[in-house]
Amino acid sequence: MSSTYETVAGIISDTADIPRDQITPDSHAIEDLGIDSLAFLDIAFAIDKAFGIKLPLEQWTQEVNEGKAPAEEYFVLKNLVAHIDALIAAKKA
Amino acid sequence: MRLEYFEMIDRVTELDRETKRIEVRSTVPMESPVFEGHFPGHPLVPGVLLTETMAQASGYLVLGLMDFTHMPFLMAVDKARFRTFVGPGTVLTVSAQLEHEGSGYAVTKAKIAVEGKAICDAELRFRIMPFPPGMDDLMRAQGRRIGLLETTDA
Numbered sequence: 001m002s003s004t005y006e007t008v009a010g011i012i013s014d015t016a017d018i019p020r021d022q023i024t025p026d027s028h029a030i031e032d033l034g035i036d037s038l039a040f041l042d043i044a045f046a047i048d049k050a051f052g053i054k055l056p057l058e059q060w061t062q063e064v065n066e067g068k069a070p071a072e073e074y075f076v077l078k079n080l081v082a083h084i085d086a087l088i089a090a091k092k093a
Numbered sequence: 094m095r096l097e098y099f100e101m102i103d104r105v106t107e108l109d110r111e112t113k114r115i116e117v118r119s120t121v122p123m124e125s126p127v128f129e130g131h132f133p134g135h136p137l138v139p140g141v142l143l144t145e146t147m148a149q150a151s152g153y154l155v156l157g158l159m160d161f162t163h164m165p166f167l168m169a170v171d172k173a174r175f176r177t178f179v180g181p182g183t184v185l186t187v188s189a190q191l192e193h194e195g196s197g198y199a200v201t202k203a204k205i206a207v208e209g210k211a212i213c214d215a216e217l218r219f220r221i222m223p224f225p226p227g228m229d230d231l232m233r234a235q236g237r238r239i240g241l242l243e244t245t246d247a
Contacts, residue, residue, distance in 0.1 A: 041197070041198050041218070042218075048193060048195055049193070054195060058197045
């Protein structure tokens, strides 16, 4: 997997105290890893800092709540990493 | 300060929008029921109330920077250090710096000093949410009471 994935998986492992080998690209942060909303904000802060971006959590939450996007779009790790890569690319552009 | 009412901030002395920093002043009361138990015959401000004081300074910073559009709620305290005892009558200078403005959350670093000497510091995180119904006017009233709105309007 990409270095972005490795960084994110490391952040989740450290922040939520989840053994690294339990985290996979297909892990759902909430359903599989049991990360609650407080821990997810901790993770978002660590990701924001690590990549110099701002995860648009409020927008994502609104999209999920309004049924415009499935939760998997943002909470399955490989999808989350793709969004992070897009934010990093947009920042560089 | 009115410890038993959790009104920890007496006066906002500075709100700098450019540097995203606030400084406030608070004087520990000479008497409070809190001191009857903490500790008998040796009154000290509890560390949790110093933490609350740093959280309130940070909260007013976020409120001021966001023009009272959203309410910050404390959600995490990290790296808290209490370096010196604080007793009745002490004048505290509390400062807070916005470290990161995330989506739906904010992070500050706050500290308390007495005559330039460090008392305590911590990194604080807040969830930023819409005001519960009716709360915004009450928080604005609090802001006026401590001079935050004057500072914001300046």
